Amino acid sequence: MGSKTIKIVLILLSALFVTLMLILPLATVLVYSLRQGWRTFVSCVTDDYTVKALNLTLLTAAITLAVNTAFGIFSAWSIAKFRFRGKQALTTLIDIPFSISPIIAGLVFILIFGRIGWVYPLMEALDVKIVFAVPGIVLATIFVTFPFVSRELIPLMQSQGCDEEEAAALMGASGLQIFSRVTFPHIKWGLLYGVILCTARALGEFGAVSVVSGHLRGKTNTLPLHVEVLFNEFKLTASFAVASILVVIAIIILILRNIVEFRLKREEG
Amino acid sequence: MSSLKTPPERPKRNVIPGFGLSMGVTLTMLSLIVLIPLASVPLVLRDYSLSEFWRVVTDKQTIATYKVSFSCAAAAAVINVFFGVLLAWVITRYKFPGRRILDGLIELPFALPTAVAGVALTTLYSDKGWIGYLFSKVGVKISYTPIGIKIAMIFIGIPFVVRSIQPVLEKLDPQYEEAAATLGASRARTFMSVVIPEILPAALTGFALAFSRAIGEYGSVVFIAGNIPYKTQITPLIIMNKLEQFNYPAAASIALVMIVFSFLVLFGINILQSKISEISRGS
Amino acid sequence: MYVELKNLNKRFGNFQASDDVSFGIKKGNLIGLLGPSGSGKTTILRMITGLETPDSGDIFIDGTRVNDLPAAKRGIGLVFQNYALFRYMTVFDNIAFGLTVQKKDKKYIRDRVSELIKLIGLEGMEKRRPHQLSGGQKQRVAFARALAPNPHLLLLDEPFAAIDAKVRKELRSWLRDTINKVGITSIFVTHDQEEAVEVADEIVITNNGRVEQVGTPIEIYKDPKTPFAAGFIGKSVTIADYGKLHGFEKIEGFESALLRPEFVHIMKPQNELYPHASQRGIVEDIFFKGNTLELRVNLDGQKLVAYQSLDGASFSVGDEISVLIYRLYLLRENEVRLAENRSIKSEGNFFI
Secondary structure (H helix, E strand, C coil), X not given: CCHHHHHHHHHHHHHHHHHHHHHHHHHHHHHHHCCCHHHHHHHHHCCHHHHXXXXXXXXXXXXXXXXXXXXXXXXXXXXXXXXXXXXXXXXXXXXXXXXXXXXXXXXXXXXXXXXXXCCHHHHHHHCCCCCCCHHHHHHHHHHHHCCHHHHHHHHHHHHHCCHXXXXXXXXXXXXXXXXXXXXXXXXXXXXXXXXXXXXXXXXHCCHHHHHHHCCCXXXXXXXXXXXXXXXXXXCXXXXXXXXXXXXXXHHHHHHHHXXXXXXXXXXXX | CHHHCCCCCCCCCCCCCCHHHHHHHHHHHHHHHHHHHHHHHHHHHHHCCHHXXXXXXXXXXXHHHHHHHHHHHHHHHHHHHXXXXXXXXXXXXXXXXXXXXXXXXXXXXXXXXXXXXXXXXXXXXXXXXXHHHHHHHCCCCCCCCHHHHHHHHHHHHHHHHHHHHHHHHHHCCHHHHHHHHHCCCCHHHHHHHHHHHHHHHHHHHHHHHHHHHHHHCCHHHHHHHCCCCCCCCCHHHHHXXXXXCCCHHHHHHHHHHHHHHHHHHHHHHHHHHHHHHHHHCCC | CCEEEEEEEXXXXXXXXXXXXEEEECCCXXXXXXXXXCCCHHHHHHHHHCCCCCCEEEEEECCEECCCCCHHHCCEEEEECCECCCCCCCHHHHHHHHHHHCCCCHHHHHHHHHHHHHHCCCCCCCCCCHHHCCHHHHHHHHHHHHHCCCCCEEEXXXXXXXXXXXXXXXXXXXXXXXXXXXXXXXXXXXCCHHHHHHHCCEEEEEECCEEEEEECHHHHXXXXXXXXXXXXXXXXXXXXXXXXXXXXXXXXXXXEEEECHHHEEEECHHHCCCCCCEEEEEEEEEEECCCEEEEEEEECCEEEEEEEECCCCCCCCCCEEEEEECEEEEEECCEEEEEECHHHHHHCCCCC
């Protein structure tokens, strides 16, 4: 076989794999959602429960982003700009949520805030509901996406070194001034990249949220949960119509991710 | 002992402000969101006797879920390594129309909500779906069988492998391959003796990442698995079932087994990666 | 003394980076901290800056003990080894940074920065980013940035290390002149003795965390106080059995000697000046050094280096020559003694 033939065979094999595993599932969602016509699609997408689920999903993602971005910046600052014992251990601990099943991520909050949980009496006394309610969904989502931003920022900030920050500090700049004027310009694309990955996962998280949500339609249903509920009720068209909202978001995220990655590589190069 | 002569490490930086604050925030958030919640798993089991715990985690049906999860995840990870190397190779070494789109699509499983992937794969590979229909003609069922589980796990794991191997191939100078080729090595031999050793550590990391993600995966697998006890029930699903029966200690027990297993895999990946950086540092 | 270090000690684990370091610096002087890498010179610089806290000892600047003063309050400008320019700021913003942080008014900042840009000769480059500058230009910007807030003391960490050889010479004299013009007390760290000798008013030689000697370059060259200082400044070869050289005898306790090429005079055997003081050697190698010739000479198995001017007698490899050694540095553990060739004195009083 000539190298040309090998090249063509390998490319075709790759294309086949990507078609079977990635493109056809996407196509399935779009085709099934439009199967009963445009009007059905629109009514499914603008359905009251769908809109409420979308709002809850966006709210959850927004809170998650705020929390994880803050964590990412603080943790990267302490890990990348200072020397201390146990740094490696700390970095490993931050990565834990990546290696744990989302089901367990949901479970831990049930074990804390649920009826058998040790915080339950306190929550009962305060009349606050955490699990099978919105706070639980937010908590579980934060847990599974916790390392996303810090994981992008730590290596980036480490590779930048500390000299510029040190120089700024010597001239009397405050921590906030150093971060905003010296460090931030370095990390803005990396931060955005981490934020995009975090958003994708936060919008789509299913397992962890499924455990803590209680599936109350219109109240504790996020979009992915709504897809499941409709699918299990054999409302395939409706289910795929809702799923298509998430597909569109996913494609937008993919495009953004690629643009930002391009910028990031250019900055580094 | 040259270590006595050279400074053991770069002096501590103490002029950059904000260590106390940022470390405080980091540890507080990490504890509140990750560490304390995780610690509550063993805490729930404090009134649980060891024999009770053992009975739950070695229950016949539970053992069956370990087997399904483990064997499917392992098989999916092996297939992913194969296709991961292929995709990474094609993306880094060949120029062809659609290469950038292919590269961008690899990331789809990270961006697409797992539930959407789950329902889409289930439908696509069911007897009535486009691909499932073709296979049902020859008597092969995919959805609601272990094959379906593997398909979902391949879907979720592929980006881990490609993204581990891709940077190594990008850095691997084609000159080595050319040098080997000019020395008369056949293409296959060049690939085996020059490329494979270079990407092996990255492939192993990718395998471990894909495997550990597949073991814990829920959203994309739950629909296509069908949850048939002893056949297609995965471990996260049995935890979910115990929860639905309000059997919290049992759920926590099985979760604990999974957490310990995940830690072992995480630990393995860390060792592997430190070995890799050692090799690449050339010692 | 404007800057005074008293008995500074600093350890990193097992490593004694500073060992009872004491010296003082006069106002307006340019000081070179010279030593091999790992000798503790950077640690001294970092302790003065406040990037490092000494384990014991005191640092005084202008009569005030600054040990407990935070780095930013010490009135020190620091030029980093790799400049540490802010990559995402223009030349103007880099230089202005210290003043902006101090919330000086806009007009003052503009005037001060343009004054400095003029000083460093980079007019018209205010809008450039660091990556658009050459090594020497970055160095100048780093220098101006450190000067902007009017520090009392300027510290430079290996200021020429990252610059290629050709520009380095030019930048050295520029830096020296500019510092003199500004009149700021400055300390720079270097491992290059040639650089220290050329640039500094005074040199502090460090070795193994200790200060070996403080003095002007000429003082240290002429009158080294320790074997290390004698060997580190100037070119030299070590001679173990110096008692065998004509005109010198072994002195108890001084185990070896140091010979500088400048102390060696070579002649054709027929032109020999002091037969008793001289001895015969063989030319082993000759190097052209641009303005002189450097000869490697074998003297009964002892190798030494001698210089010969280009318009003097010419030699070729393998020639037998007459070698006259005027003087030697005799070395003991912590003492250096100058020994003159005794046979010259006995033969006559004139010198070449």
